[in-house]
Amino acid sequence: MKKYFLLAAFATLSLTAVSCNNESAAVNTVESMKTPEMDNFNKAFKSLGDPQNRPTEEEKKRNTSELSDRRKALLVPASKALILSTGVTEAELTRKTNGDMSAIIVWATQIYSQKNTEIRNKVKAEN
Structure with missing residues (x-):
């Protein structure tokens, strides 16, 4: 009886470990799918x-x-890099935002949110 109990406990622990590994793999996939511009x-x-x-x-x-x-200026370089990574040209960026820091940050935030949603949807579809 003790042998079966230990076997059942071991099986339960093994299944739990496999389940946890799958969850961490999904999280790692989301992080690995982010571009360097998104990370920055x-x-x-x-x-x-x-x-x-x-x-x-x-x-x-x-x-x-x-x-x-002062604080917007901290965000603008990373915001510009994210926008430019989508294929937008520097001229188009300047034309659409008129160099307004707030407009650049808002545009980049929209792109970041959209890309995050796309990544999450891809991960859901894979699982």
């Missing part, structure tokens, strides 16, 4: 939380939901 864009947004990039007291006093120009 995500890192740029996360960098806004770094101590040196947080809003200053003066920026906080303005009490607006919009990012300051």
Whole structure:
């Protein structure tokens, strides 16, 4: 009886390990499908939380939901790179945004969101 109990416990643990490995493989697939431009864009947004990039007291006093120009400037290079990675030319980028940092960031955010959705849908279709 003890032998069967140990065998059942081992089988259960084995199935659990296989299940967990499949879940981590799916997560790794999502991460591996992201382009370097997507990773850089995500890192740029996360960098806004770094101590040196947080809003200053003066920026906080303005009490607006919009990012300051200083903080927008941190996002623009990664935003431009993400937009350009879709095949948009520099001239088209300038024409559509008129060099407005907010417009560039919004456009890049839309692209990032769209690509994330596409990746998630691909992973769902594969599983």
